[in-house]
Amino acid sequence: MSSLNTLSNLATPNAQPPAKTLLSIRNVAKTFGANLVLRDISLEIAQGEFLTILGESGSGKTTLLRIIAGFEAATSGELWMSGDRLDHQPPYRRKVNTVFQSYALFPHLTVEENVAYGLRVAKRPDTEIKQRVAEALDKVKMTAHAKKKPSNISGGQQQRVALARALVNRPQLLLLDEPLSALDANLRRQMQVELKSLQREVGIAFVFVTHDQEEAMVMSDRIALLRSGELEQVAGPREIYNRPATAYVAQFIGHTNLLKGEVRQSIAQCGSLSWKSNLPDGPFLFSLRPEHLRISGGTPGAVHTRAKVLVQAFHGATDLVRVECADGLVLTLRTPSGGIKGENLEVEFEPADAIPVRESPERT
Amino acid sequence: MFSRAYRTIVTVPPLAWVAVFLLVPYALMFCYSFWSVSAAQTIVHSWNFANYQELLEKPVYWQTLLRSMWIAARVMLFSLLLGYPLAYFLSFYAGKRKDLLYQMVIIPLWVSYLVRAYAWKTILGSDGVLNTLLQYVHLTKHPLEFLLYSPFAVVLTLTHIYTPFTILPIYAALEHIPSNLVEASHDLGASPSQTFWKVIFPLSIPGVVAGATFAFVLSLGDFLAPLLLGGPSGIMISNIVVSLFGAAYNWPLGAAISLGMLVIVVTLLFVSERLEKKWSYS
Numbered sequence: 001m002s003s004l005n006t007l008s009n010l011a012t013p014n015a016q017p018p019a020k021t022l023l024s025i026r027n028v029a030k031t032f033g034a035n036l037v038l039r040d041i042s043l044e045i046a047q048g049e050f051l052t053i054l055g056e057s058g059s060g061k062t063t064l065l066r067i068i069a070g071f072e073a074a075t076s077g078e079l080w081m082s083g084d085r086l087d088h089q090p091p092y093r094r095k096v097n098t099v100f101q102s103y104a105l106f107p108h109l110t111v112e113e114n115v116a117y118g119l120r121v122a123k124r125p126d127t128e129i130k131q132r133v134a135e136a137l138d139k140v141k142m143t144a145h146a147k148k149k150p151s152n153i154s155g156g157q158q159q160r161v162a163l164a165r166a167l168v169n170r171p172q173l174l175l176l177d178e179p180l181s182a183l184d185a186n187l188r189r190q191m192q193v194e195l196k197s198l199q200r201e202v203g204i205a206f207v208f209v210t211h212d213q214e215e216a217m218v219m220s221d222r223i224a225l226l227r228s229g230e231l232e233q234v235a236g237p238r239e240i241y242n243r244p245a246t247a248y249v250a251q252f253i254g255h256t257n258l259l260k261g262e263v264r265q266s267i268a269q270c271g272s273l274s275w276k277s278n279l280p281d282g283p284f285l286f287s288l289r290p291e292h293l294r295i296s297g298g299t300p301g302a303v304h305t306r307a308k309v310l311v312q313a314f315h316g317a318t319d320l321v322r323v324e325c326a327d328g329l330v331l332t333l334r335t336p337s338g339g340i341k342g343e344n345l346e347v348e349f350e351p352a353d354a355i356p357v358r359e360s361p362e363r364t
Numbered sequence: 365m366f367s368r369a370y371r372t373i374v375t376v377p378p379l380a381w382v383a384v385f386l387l388v389p390y391a392l393m394f395c396y397s398f399w400s401v402s403a404a405q406t407i408v409h410s411w412n413f414a415n416y417q418e419l420l421e422k423p424v425y426w427q428t429l430l431r432s433m434w435i436a437a438r439v440m441l442f443s444l445l446l447g448y449p450l451a452y453f454l455s456f457y458a459g460k461r462k463d464l465l466y467q468m469v470i471i472p473l474w475v476s477y478l479v480r481a482y483a484w485k486t487i488l489g490s491d492g493v494l495n496t497l498l499q500y501v502h503l504t505k506h507p508l509e510f511l512l513y514s515p516f517a518v519v520l521t522l523t524h525i526y527t528p529f530t531i532l533p534i535y536a537a538l539e540h541i542p543s544n545l546v547e548a549s550h551d552l553g554a555s556p557s558q559t560f561w562k563v564i565f566p567l568s569i570p571g572v573v574a575g576a577t578f579a580f581v582l583s584l585g586d587f588l589a590p591l592l593l594g595g596p597s598g599i600m601i602s603n604i605v606v607s608l609f610g611a612a613y614n615w616p617l618g619a620a621i622s623l624g625m626l627v628i629v630v631t632l633l634f635v636s637e638r639l640e641k642k643w644s645y646s
Contacts (some may be wrong), residue, residue: 069547069551070550070551071550072548091547091550091551092549092550092551092552092553092554092559093553096551097552098547098548098551100544100548102544102549104542104544104545104547104548105548106545106548106549106563106644107545107645108567108643117549117552117554117562118552118553118554120562121549121552121553121555139390148646151645165552166551166552169552171429171510192622272392274501
């Protein structure tokens with residue numbers, strides 16, 4: 001047990017936000033009846049940051065977003081924004097805007113009227129409304145469709161209108177609830193890039209909810225990974241990929257090999273594999289990315305093992321190859337496409353690439 | 365896809381029903397409206413426009429028609445004023461009691477129209493429940509006469525009877541508004557009342573139009589409420605039709621009025637359907 005505690009200190013689950021804090025989520029929990037949806041969530045969101053809340057369906061990510069927007073009340077905990085208590089304010093007083101998953105455009109209003117909605121209810125002068133709406137529509141390239149009703153434009157266009165409708169109000173924080181999930185793969189990739197550059201341009205903090213880890217990796221400054229209502233790890237995409245805190249994170253973000261092993265007197269032992277380690281004695285779980293395994297060139301200091309090829313899967317530039325070691329351990333390695341010939345080979349990896357991770361306890 | 369026999373079995377009975385009980389009577393009525401009654405009280409099958417001319421010339425007919433429309437308009441207005449808030453409450457705030465309250469709106473519809481009309485008679489009469497109560501608490505010295513046998517009584521009774529008909533379509537329209545539109549409105553800074561006027565009400569207009577049409581059309585053609593509670597000042601157009609087909613024995617004139625009514629009602633239904641379409645976005 002002592003070794004596990006040491007480990008949790010090694011990989012800090014909550015990285016410090018880079019700039020001034022905009023929104024502070026403090027110990028937020030949410031229950032629906034007997035159902036605990038969120039437990040003890042604490043998270044800081046910095047000004048101008050692109051933070052992604054990543055999680056499987058049912059992980060509570062949308063509920064967390066709805067609590068920030070004010071559509072749900074937290075069962076306990078507090079929200080603070082720019083020094084003010086946020087969770088006591090009704091949604092229409094929060095300087096937060098939302099892009100809904102299904103866009104939620106008003107069907108009886110034109111594109112232009114939809115975008116103008118927030119400024120109209122705020123009773124801004126007509127000339128200002130006109131100008132800001134025109135700018136917003138221009139920014140999302142929807143000027144040509146200004147007079148159309150939402151039912152007469154495509155899903156991708158509706159998505160842009162929803163974005164313009166939220167951004168035109170110049171919120172301090174924009175919430176996006178899986179806004180790209182209804183788009184097809186090509187448009188989706190294009191929108192990921194556009195959305196990211198738009199965010200840089202306007203400098204507004206985005207909290208983006210998705211279940212797609214690739215999307216999270218491409219777009220985010222930081223990723224908050226939710227699992228069964230608890231934060232598993234909060235870190236930048238590179239850090240979360242390279243230094244996953246838990247086995248769940250390692251598996252959820254990209255592919256990984258999980259090696260169960262033990263450290264004794266500075267030697268890590270996983271089946272027939274062993275390497276020098278400075279971890280304290282005790283049982284450990286290691287995450288080893290497939291790209292860190294390679295066909296052996298006899299590199300000194302690397303961990304070597306003989307293995308038999310089981311399956312080779314083509315992934316474009318690379319192949320994912322499943323191999324079985326002599327002791328029955330199955331590993332996946334990523335090699336340049338077509339790089340593996342023959343049935344038997346020797347594979348190796350650097351000891352430093354075997355990242356110790358915490359076991360993720362079962363949760364319901 | 366379906367066999368010929370099957371299609372015949374399914375389609376012929378309803379078509380026959382419509383033909384025998386709708387098309388034939390309308391055709392007969394159409395013919396009658398151009399005929400006339402002789403001095404000897406027989407139907408003269410000669411074709412002319414005399415009945416329609418009489419309708420336009422004698423003020424009693426179009427005055428009664430106007431009064432009927434005025435009564436129907438008031439019933440429509442009051443039904444909407446009562447029905448909309450109730451439907452709105454039911455849809456947005458009733459929570460767990462929604463089903464129960466919905467049933468309570470429906471239940472009066474199972475009670476016979478006649479029973480409900482008579483109930484108002486006992487309430488509004490000069491020694492009825494209301495007058496007795498008012499005198500008992502010394503608010504009035506004598507029974508209030510305008511309560512019964514007046515257009516007031518007719519409007520009140522019809523409003524009571526037809527309000528559920530306005531609640532149901534409005535409720536259905538409100539239930540169809542996606543909750544995320546209401547959330548989006550709040551999200552964009554609109555207060556609850558702004559959200560109501562800018563999002564909820566516009567999207568419920570098809571239901572309002574349908575409910576208004578129900579209340580107006582059903583009231584316009586009503587003859588029992590004016591018969592039981594209207595008195596001489598509360599007579600409506602249907603009462604004239606009834607008497608023309610009965611004691612007055614002037615079927616041709618009665619048919620002409622009925623056809624005129626039919627044209628008015630069909631026009632209203634047509635306009636109402638166009639309005640509903642114009643304001644619906646599903």
